[in-house]
């Protein structure tokens with residue numbers, strides 16, 4: 264049996280690595296020239312530094328993502344902040360305080376935490392998804408921040424890519440499926456076709472719009488929320504990554520890693536129309552204040568991820584499909600599958616593991 268995983272984002276990679284560990288022959292087909300999807304680090308020529316698609320934060324509560332890192336022997340690529348503590352800074356008043364994982368502390372940081380986890384304004388978010396996030400934040404360990412030491416792709420993607428070796432092929436976009444008697448018979452990659460053997464399985468780990476393109480009858484979430492990041496290359500280096508929650512301004516989180524400072528705004532659709540220069544001018548004073556950086560505005564880079572995650576609204580929750588499909592040998596994976604979690608790294612890994620179990624069943 265060969266399991267074909269389509270899509271080398273975190274969901275596809277976590278499924279593929281688990282299958283490999285179970286001794287299964289696995290092939291991963293990725294459309295982009297590089298793997299990682301939305302969870303990528305790449306060299307930005309403007310900054311001449313490696314940056315992430317956007318600041319990514321893991322929590323101690325993300326047990327499946329941490330288990331995935333452990334399986335890849337890559338846990339040391341992520342810094343665990345213990346005991347759990349979140350420095351906060353109010354940009355309007357200049358007040359600083361630290362949020363600790365007490366019920367009171369969590370209530371005071373509710374909005375920034377909810378925005379980061381749901382990428383949706385709390386007022387329009389599904390109660391069910393919100394409860395699944397906050398229900399897991401019980402106890403000090405669960406609330407610990409885990410921050411990639413050098414980059415999210417370095418931590419979560421590169422070790423899996425190494426493990427897979429030539430089982431992963433990039434530049435292979437799935438364009439169609441040939442179906443016969445409720446089974447996928449052939450995977451179509453443009454001009455090329457790959458016929459499946461009887462026992463073969465397919466895990467479709469692509470975003471919802473890409474899954475619907477090859478399975479037009481599939482019902483998928485159709486609304487997304489943006490995340491906007493601003494990255495600045497600064498003159499000082501920090502020995503360890505530093506994360507600060509922000510209130511009273513535009514940025515919601517600030518991360519200083521090595522000599523790059525990054526601002527993050529979730530549920531950022533209103534910023535999509537703003538010119539990069541305008542955003543750079545707005546973000547830099549906030550970053551300088553958050554980290555007390557006394558330098559004139561350095562080179563900046565704006566990264567707008569329009570479809571960063573699906574909207575965590577009740578309407579979109581109803582459209583999230585299960586991993587099992589009507590086709591006997593095809594399973595779905597991705598952070599948008601019905602995992603009980605919002606579109607997050609933890610949700611992506613959980614979906615990959617669930618699809619892997621179905622493939623083996």
Ligand SMILES: Cc1cc2nc3c(=O)[nH]c(=O)nc-3n(C[C@H](O)[C@H](O)[C@H](O)COP(=O)(O)OP(=O)(O)OC[C@H]3O[C@@H](n4cnc5c(N)ncnc54)[C@H](O)[C@@H]3O)c2cc1C
Pocket residue numbers: 269270271272273274275292293294295298299300301302316317318319320321379435436437438468469470473490491492568570571572596597598599606607608609611
């Ligand atoms: C800016 C930003 C910040 C974020 N911050 C956080 C955070 O702090 N914490 C957190 O938990 N989560 C965060 N997330 C969400 C997290 O990145 C995602 O939940 C996760 O990466 C989704 O992984 P995935 O594998 O489900 O999807 P994707 O990463 O989208 O992977 C899908 C893959 O399929 C490929 N593909 C598409 N079509 C085809 C095709 N036809 N054939 C073959 N391959 C195809 C794509 O190229 C891609 O590589 C953030 C996301 C963004 C964008």
